[in-house]
Amino acid sequence: MMKLAELIEQNIEELAILDSLDAGKLLSVGKSTDIPGAAELLRYYAGAADKIHGQVLKMSRPLQAYTLMEPIGVVGHIIPWNFPTSLFFTKVSPALAAGCTMVVKPAEQTPLSALYYAHLAKLAGVPDGVLNVVTGFGHTAGAAISHHMDIDMVSFTGSTEVGREIMKAAASSNLKHVSLELGGKSPLIVFDDADVDLASDIALLGFTFNKGEVCAASTRLYVQEGIYDEFEKKLVEKAKALLIGDPFDPQVRYGPQVDKVQFEKILSYIEHGKREGATLLTGGKPIGDKGYYIQPTIFTNVKENMMMVKDEIFGPVVGLMKFKSVEEAIERANESKYGLAAGIMTKDLNVANTVSRSVRAGSVWINCYFGIDNDCPFGGYKMSGFGKDFGLDALHKLKGISSTIHAR
Numbered sequence: 001m002m003k004l005a006e007l008i009e010q011n012i013e014e015l016a017i018l019d020s021l022d023a024g025k026l027l028s029v030g031k032s033t034d035i036p037g038a039a040e041l042l043r044y045y046a047g048a049a050d051k052i053h054g055q056v057l058k059m060s061r062p063l064q065a066y067t068l069m070e071p072i073g074v075v076g077h078i079i080p081w082n083f084p085t086s087l088f089f090t091k092v093s094p095a096l097a098a099g100c101t102m103v104v105k106p107a108e109q110t111p112l113s114a115l116y117y118a119h120l121a122k123l124a125g126v127p128d129g130v131l132n133v134v135t136g137f138g139h140t141a142g143a144a145i146s147h148h149m150d151i152d153m154v155s156f157t158g159s160t161e162v163g164r165e166i167m168k169a170a171a172s173s174n175l176k177h178v179s180l181e182l183g184g185k186s187p188l189i190v191f192d193d194a195d196v197d198l199a200s201d202i203a204l205l206g207f208t209f210n211k212g213e214v215c216a217a218s219t220r221l222y223v224q225e226g227i228y229d230e231f232e233k234k235l236v237e238k239a240k241a242l243l244i245g246d247p248f249d250p251q252v253r254y255g256p257q258v259d260k261v262q263f264e265k266i267l268s269y270i271e272h273g274k275r276e277g278a279t280l281l282t283g284g285k286p287i288g289d290k291g292y293y294i295q296p297t298i299f300t301n302v303k304e305n306m307m308m309v310k311d312e313i314f315g316p317v318v319g320l321m322k323f324k325s326v327e328e329a330i331e332r333a334n335e336s337k338y339g340l341a342a343g344i345m346t347k348d349l350n351v352a353n354t355v356s357r358s359v360r361a362g363s364v365w366i367n368c369y370f371g372i373d374n375d376c377p378f379g380g381y382k383m384s385g386f387g388k389d390f391g392l393d394a395l396h397k398l399k400g401i402s403s404t405i406h407a408r
């Protein structure tokens with residue numbers, strides 16, 4: 001794993017180019033974050049690999065017993081296209097450390113870096129058969145994994161709809177373990193005492209980072225009435241000023257959507273939002289006639305029962321809503337079938353504590369956003385799934401089978 005991390009670092013430029021070509025990701029972000037982050041994650045789990053312990057159990061009779069932690073077996077990793085490298089290593093690193101063998105199926109839109117990683121793993125000395133990459137479509141290659149009788153666990157990241165299919169396949173085949181990291185529609189709550197400049201920067205990042213194709217994107221934006229007007233003005237100005245363009249240009253902050261399907265889906269949600277009566281503050285249109293670019297789009301006058309507020313759009317579209325009290329913010333933030341992440345902007349520690357404990361979200365970020373890190377378990381509540389990635393929690397789920405051994 002250490003050697004693989006080294007090889008990744010020696011090939012950062014080439015790997016980042018592959019993800020940019022496949023997914024339209026910013027090359028600058030791939031080079032500075034996604035690819036080096038993969039090497040760091042491998043090292044994090046490599047360091048944990050020899051610290052996996054069972055327990056000595058206290059028996060009521062004069063016997064000895066202990067538990068033995070064993071790899072869960074063969075793991076099928078099925079991942080989406082929005083972070084081809086990060087998600088590959090989010091799955092593979094703890095599985096290697098736990099001693100599992102695995103089959104990884106990247107998304108059909110973004111297979112290139114996964115194939116390169118399989119090649120690097122071989123060069124690093126990972127034994128044949130341990131880390132296998134199978135490309136293909138979901139209904140064929142993906143379904144073959146989720147129905148397979150010799151696969152012991154499917155660790156899936158993707159949409160809630162496909163997560164449901166995976167659970168059904170697991171139930172109707174060999175009752176394999178399932179871990180699901182699914183969609184989201186995360187709230188960002190901005191209170192009156194927040195620094196409006198910082199809050200509007202974070203709100204912009206929250207729905208435009210990776211052109212909005214982020215599971216934890218903050219796409220329901222609740223702003224307290226005292227600063228609402230000032231906040232709205234700043235956010236709209238900043239969205240209009242975002243430098244949009246070729247993802248290979250180091251100055252550019254925002255690139256094209258992954259493909260035509262996603263591009264059309266986002267535009268149809270925008271049209272639906274207008275028909276539902278939401279007011280478009282900025283954006284809402286494609287940019288140019290080359291590439292699948294969509295303007296960062298901000299709606300106001302939106303309500304929780306509108307489709308554009310209920311559904312995960314997975315694009316650069318945010319709904320701006322006004323609230324009065326802390327209680328109202330909590331209630332409305334929780335009015336979602338998803339529970340992946342939430343953000344809170346306030347200087348008041350009591351408010352931050354109360355809201356972070358009351359919002360049903362797997363990750364809550366206070367005065368920051370996208371605080372995803374190697375040691376921090378990440379995963380949702382409600383229809384955002386179950387079973388954490390990252391941290392030692394991810395390792396535990398993969399060495400989850402513990403034999404209990406008794407001896408006289």
Ligand code: NAD
Binds near residue numbers: 166
């Ligand atoms: P998707 O569910 O359509 O596809 C994800 C993967 O599942 C792909 O590899 C696909 O080929 C495969 N697949 C599709 N149908 C399948 C089937 N019937 N059986 C087995 N595999 C199948 O998702 P997507 O459009 O690629 O990605 C976007 C979704 O991923 C969003 O909902 C987003 O929120 C979610 N996501 C979640 C997280 C998280 O950590 N919670 C992270 C990134 C993305």
